[in-house]
Amino acid sequence: MVIEGIQADPKTLVGAPVMVGGDADVTMYDKNAVCKSTGYVHVVGVWTLEGLMTAGKTRVICKGPILKGQSVYAQWGGYCSADQQADLKRKTLVGTALHDCGPGDTIAECILKL
Numbered sequence: 001m002v003i004e005g006i007q008a009d010p011k012t013l014v015g016a017p018v019m020v021g022g023d024a025d026v027t028m029y030d031k032n033a034v035c036k037s038t039g040y041v042h043v044v045g046v047w048t049l050e051g052l053m054t055a056g057k058t059r060v061i062c063k064g065p066i067l068k069g070q071s072v073y074a075q076w077g078g079y080c081s082a083d084q085q086a087d088l089k090r091k092t093l094v095g096t097a098l099h100d101c102g103p104g105d106t107i108a109e110c111i112l113k114l
Helices: 086-090
Strands: 017-020 025-027 043-048 051-053 058-067 071-075 079-080 093-097 101-112
Touching: 025 043, 043 058, 058 071, 058 086, 058 093, 079 101
Parallel strands: 058 079
Antiparallel strands: 017 025, 017 043, 043 051, 058 101, 071 079, 071 093, 093 101
8 A cells, every 4th residue: 555645755765665754754764763752663664656655565675585485674774685683673574575586686576564
């Protein structure tokens, strides 16, 4: 589902996992950020050309390799990966990969689980 009317910081990349914060409504996920009200950060969606995607199927920026059916996690720097150890404390699950992706930078199609 695309939520209309949400604004992202200018630095936010299409396909990047995003969190509430920054100068606009949402900004790219940052492992060092802390929400002042709750004390933790939650990835709220993926930034797309249409706006904030919170459910359904979308493409995300990834660093592979990723296997079909593998969980995909938000990482700081505006990308996702299958490496849950990189940011395990925050449990930033974005979704499930719908296809295999090779090593390096790639675009993965995922079913979002936010």
